[in-house]
Amino acid sequence: MAAPGAAGLGRRLRAWLPRIMPVRWSxxxxxxxxxxxxxxxxxxxxEELTEEEREQMELKAVRPIKAAPPSLSSSVFSDxxxxxxxxxxxxxxxxxxxxxxxxxxxxxxxxxxxxxxxxASENEKETIExxxxxxxxxxxxxxxxxxxxxxxxxxxxxxxxPVPLTDNRKRFLAMKxxxxxxxxxKHRRTLMPEKLCQELLLAFNNEGPVIKKKHVLHKxxxxxxxxxxxxxx
Amino acid sequence: xxxxAYPAWVTRWVSxxxxxxxxxxxxxxxxxxxxxxxxxxxxxxxxxATCITEMSVMMACWKQNDFNDTPCAKEIRMFxxxxxxxxxxxxxxxxxxxxxxxxxxxxxxxxLLKRFPQITRxx
Numbered sequence: 001m002a003a004p005g006a007a008g009l010g011r012r013l014r015a016w017l018p019r020i021m022p023v024r025w026s027x028x029x030x031x032x033x034x035x036x037x038x039x040x041x042x043x044x045x046x047e048e049l050t051e052e053e054r055e056q057m058e059l060k061a062v063r064p065i066k067a068a069p070p071s072l073s074s075s076v077f078s079d080x081x082x083x084x085x086x087x088x089x090x091x092x093x094x095x096x097x098x099x100x101x102x103x104x105x106x107x108x109x110x111x112x113x114x115x116x117x118x119x120a121s122e123n124e125k126e127t128i129e130x131x132x133x134x135x136x137x138x139x140x141x142x143x144x145x146x147x148x149x150x151x152x153x154x155x156x157x158x159x160x161x162p163v164p165l166t167d168n169r170k171r172f173l174a175m176k177x178x179x180x181x182x183x184x185x186k187h188r189r190t191l192m193p194e195k196l197c198q199e200l201l202l203a204f205n206n207e208g209p210v211i212k213k214k215h216v217l218h219k220x221x222x223x224x225x226x227x228x229x230x231x232x233x
Numbered sequence: 234x235x236x237x238a239y240p241a242w243v244t245r246w247v248s249x250x251x252x253x254x255x256x257x258x259x260x261x262x263x264x265x266x267x268x269x270x271x272x273x274x275x276x277x278x279x280x281x282a283t284c285i286t287e288m289s290v291m292m293a294c295w296k297q298n299d300f301n302d303t304p305c306a307k308e309i310r311m312f313x314x315x316x317x318x319x320x321x322x323x324x325x326x327x328x329x330x331x332x333x334x335x336x337x338x339x340x341x342x343x344x345l346l347k348r349f350p351q352i353t354r355x356x
Contacts, residue, residue: 142302146291146302146309146312147288147291147312162288164284164288164312164316206301206302206303215300218295218300219300221292222292222295222296225288225289225292228282228285228288228289229281229282229285230282231282231283232279232280232281232282233280233282233283233323
């Protein structure tokens with residue numbers, strides 16, 4: 001009689017105690033505030049803050065704050081777009097490999113651009129962009145489609161209707177196209193950083209297969225523009 | 234002369250009740266003659282697609298410039314502005330106000346009617 005009693009007591013005690021291990025789908029109380037990671041916001045003197053920022057600071061004194069996720073960093077070198085791209089490149093949770101590939105890509109871009117810079121004549125030197133982050137951002141921006149196609153069924157037939165895309169969707173499509181292009185259409189012996197570097201430089205100059213894919217999508221949207229009225233939003 | 238007091242059957246005979254007027258009631262309502270608390274479900278007309286003019290202007294520009302984005306930057310910006318505006322309006326649209334065409338869909342009407350039902354009996 002003591003054993004089932006003890007087991008039941010243990011179960012009930014465990015249910016009453018809060019969880020110690022974090023759970024994947026844990027949801028915070030709506031009272032919890034987002035953590036502020038940027039150092040610059042804490043270095044501002046009190047007078048420079050606007051009304052809403054003062055209110056925010058007062059709230060922070062009384063409300064609890066969510067735990068900062070491990071991908072959020074206050075370093076000057078962290079870039080949310082690059083983190084997103086690294087996560088999309090990652091396979092089976094191997095973040096170490098994905099991050100090293102990303103840094104090798106950026107290094108390769110810098111090397112290539114520096115080579116071009118040193119070989120160029122004086123007046124061309126200003127036009128050559130050497131910052132790999134700038135190249136990455138500009139290349140992604142050039143790859144983003146402006147309008148997308150969505151399947152809408154009307155009267156039994158499915159049509160491809162041109163539809164405006166959200167910013168998140170555009171970014172996702174650009175990154176996805178880049179990564180699939182680099183994974184599939186490369187020689188067996190070229191490594192990913194090299195191929196990615198080539199594709200990014202081509203996209204930066206509005207050339208290359210990813211830009212072509214974007215143009216193909218635009219052409220299809222333009223061909224189907226008669227169906228644009230099938231949208232209801 | 235005073236009004237002659239006829240027996241009841243005389244007046245009834247004269248009024249024709251026995252001839253053709255004494256019939257069972259023609260209207261036999263299966264339900265109570267009162268308004269119901271709901272409206273029939275009507276398939277509401279879908280709203281129009283937004284930003285079609287901007288999109289067609291942008292596509293015309295694309296056709297002229299071989300789908301390059303740099304010469305069409307102005308049209309693209311206008312398209313983005315229109316899309317952002319439409320999205321904001323869709324978010325701000327209050328559920329209880331009328332839709333853009335000016336009529337309430339049947340689900341909302343039913344919700345309102347449920348809050349203020351027809352009083353069928355007094356307690």
